[in-house]
Amino acid sequence: MFKIDIRSSVPIYEQLTEQVKRAVIRGLLKKGDPLPSVRKMAARLEVNPNTVAKAYQELERQGVIITIRGKGTIINDMPENPADVSAVLAKIRPFITELIYAGKTRKEITEEIGNIYDEIMKQR
């Protein structure tokens, strides 16, 4: 269900947190569903358990999962009150600048973003 690209420049724990969130968005994981333990997940992904632990801690901080020491980790509800959207938009801005500089029009850019949206939501 989860795959890590070890050659990517994106940190492993970030790859994992994003994929968990995507699975929740797609409905592949629902409230109460358990995640594999830190050690099992690490074994499956062939990464260090500490790296998985870091990803789980980040997911809990964002309210995506609930962890209970000794028991395990389960998926939480999708949040109702939106997170810090403006901070996310600020991070996107430099990339939009790059696209404009590459000659992309306003319409092309918004269409590409729409395509990304569809790809994330799509059930394989």
Next chain:
Amino acid sequence: MFKIDIRSSVPIYEQLTEQVKRAVIRGLLKKGDPLPSVRKMAARLEVNPNTVAKAYQELERQGVIITIRGKGTIINDMPENPADVSAVLAKIRPFITELIYAGKTRKEITEEIGNIYDEIMKQR
């Protein structure tokens, strides 16, 4: 014309490269316009000359500026053939995931991107 936020987690040289590109996009800088020398720019921004040099080298690598040893640095033509757009889109994807998770709809997201576009293009 350029401002650096020293408290930002975005590297200084990245802040500078993006602002130069934005100035070109807005038409505030045109082909042949000179950029301040590495040392002058560093003094104005109150950063180390090496950091400015790194930004200039990155801008030259991207074809934004032309540097001539002993003479100075000037703005290049806007590129006609687009750069690696797919790589940029790949970097945007995790942020779109975050926005979806925060409850944003497809329409809301594409509109927000459009707003960013307008803000970048806007002449103050």
Next chain:
DNA sequence: TTTAGTGTATTATAATACATAGTACAGTTA
């Protein structure tokens, strides 16, 4: 030629982030 101003290159230091390794501890469940 000399001088001052360009960009460039190198070495060193410091701080931080990322990932791994190994070990230990606290809590839960069968």
Next chain:
DNA sequence: TAACTGTACTATGTATTATAATACACTAAA
């Protein structure tokens, strides 16, 4: 008790970012 949870800690290695301090090659003007 035994085996499993998550958590905490130290240590190591690598990479990135930024600064500092020089040094070098080239250009333009005095």
